[in-house]
Amino acid sequence: xxxxxxxxxxxxxxxxxxxxxxxxxxxxxxxxxxxxxxxxxxxxxxxxxxxxxxxxxxxxxxxxxxxxxxxxxxxxxxxxxxxxxxxxxxxxxxxxxxxx
Numbered sequence: 001x002x003x004x005x006x007x008x009x010x011x012x013x014x015x016x017x018x019x020x021x022x023x024x025x026x027x028x029x030x031x032x033x034x035x036x037x038x039x040x041x042x043x044x045x046x047x048x049x050x051x052x053x054x055x056x057x058x059x060x061x062x063x064x065x066x067x068x069x070x071x072x073x074x075x076x077x078x079x080x081x082x083x084x085x086x087x088x089x090x091x092x093x094x095x096x097x098x099x100x
Contacts, residue, residue, distance in 0.1 A: 003070045009047035031067040035059040
C-alpha cells in the first residue's frame with residue numbers, strides 16, 4: 001500500500017506499537033511536501049528524496065485532500081495490526097498505555 005510505503009520512507013520502519021500520534025502528525029506534515037502529479041522517474045524515488053526534489057525544483061505539492069487520503073490509511077493500518085485492536089482498545093488508549 002502506497003501510504004504505508006511512504007510512512008516507512010518518511011518516518012522510518014517501526015513496530016506498530018511504536019507508532020505514536022506524533023509520528024502520524026509528522027507523516028502528515030511530510031506528505032504536504034511531496035510533489036503532486038510526478039513523472040515515473042520522480043515517482044520511483046524514495047519519498048524523502050521526492051520531498052527534497054519538490055523543494056529544490058519548487059514543484060507543486062500534494063493538496064490537503066490528497067494528504068487526507070494518506071493519513072487515514074496509515075491510521076487504519078496501525079489500528080488493525082496493533083495489539084490494541086485485539087483487545088478492543090483504541091489506538092489512543094494503546095499509545096497512552098505504552099507511555100506508562
